Amino acid sequence: MNTKTVAQKLGLIAAPGWFDPTLAEFDAITEGDIVSTQTILAPKDFDYSFDAMSQLEPHFNEAARLLVQAGSEVIAQVGPVFSFFSGRTPEGARELQRRIASACGVPVILHGVAILDALAQFNSQKIALACPYYDEEWKDKFLTFIAPLNLSIEACQSFVDQGIFKDQHAVYDRHYQFSDDEIKQSIRLTRQAAPNAELVFVAGAGVRFLNIIQDLEDELGIPILSADVALHWAMAKALNVTIENKALGKLLAT
Known part of the structure; x- marks a missing residue:
């Protein structure tokens, strides 16, 4: 056979x-x-x-x-x-x-839609939103998109908000090539700004998490939902x- x-x-x-x-x-x-x-x-x-x-x-x-x-x-x-x-x-x-x-x-x-399904899987309401490379307009548009989900956005921060990059031009110049250390620092700062958050939600597939997600979740004590x-x-x-x-x-x- x-x-x-x-x-x-x-x-x-x-x-x-x-x-x-x-x-x-x-x-x-x-x-x-x-x-x-x-x-x-x-x-x-x-x-x-x-x-x-x-x-x-x-x-x-x-x-x-x-x-x-x-x-x-x-x-x-x-x-x-x-x-x-x-x-x-x-x-x-x-x-x-x-x-x-x-x-x-x-x-x-x-x-x-994959991200929406994953959000439903976690069933978290208090969200720390990390938008590492988004500018202000993209952040506003994204917040408008997720508004019907009725989530409590405890923080919403980007690389520039956090001082990891001096301005948006410096972010764009990277062409989505960010180090693990830069990404981890951004997630840590977003979590620190939202101590009551139940989940860190990372917008954008231009930051990659497979190599760092487990260590970050262990460190921060809550799940991370990244786009990738x-x-x-x-x-x-x-x-x-x-x-x-x-x-x-x-x-x-x-």
Whole structure:
């Protein structure tokens, strides 16, 4: 009898102008027979304006269809702000995910929806919000997006707020290349500003947490919900695969 397992096929929609580490990270932390491929979200020269993000649905559909044509059975999308600001509200983001899945014919995981699902998993109300590389406008937009969740935002801080970078230009000059020490210091300061918080929620996939989340959770005494880890959690659930490393934070242990 032939007992060979057929590999599951995962497709990833990567953010414009971003050399994405998600698939390599996911392969390193999971057990399971999975093959993967990715495409980059159009259009070329995407400017990351709120107006441009609100018009991405046709590009989501095209990218998803290309991945399905290549054989993808599950599709994940990187970049929570795209589903946040395309969907405009939490329910709008979920509806956007449903429309894209309908358009391409396979399950779709929008990064922003993965984060919403992870928030529901923790069921925390008092939140320390870390927005390391967000400027003031992005912070305001993000707070508006999550307002319908009726969370108590105990603190909301960025690298610049915390004095880790002198101004937003210095943040942008890094092109999302931040050290583990810079990220950890930002999370510590956000936690210190919110002693009653039940969860540290980190906005943005441009800061990566797999290498530091367990030590930070142990140090701070509360869970951390980061964008990158939330997407790994959602992909593992959708593909029914096991996370090998049991020391990658509370979320990936569920």
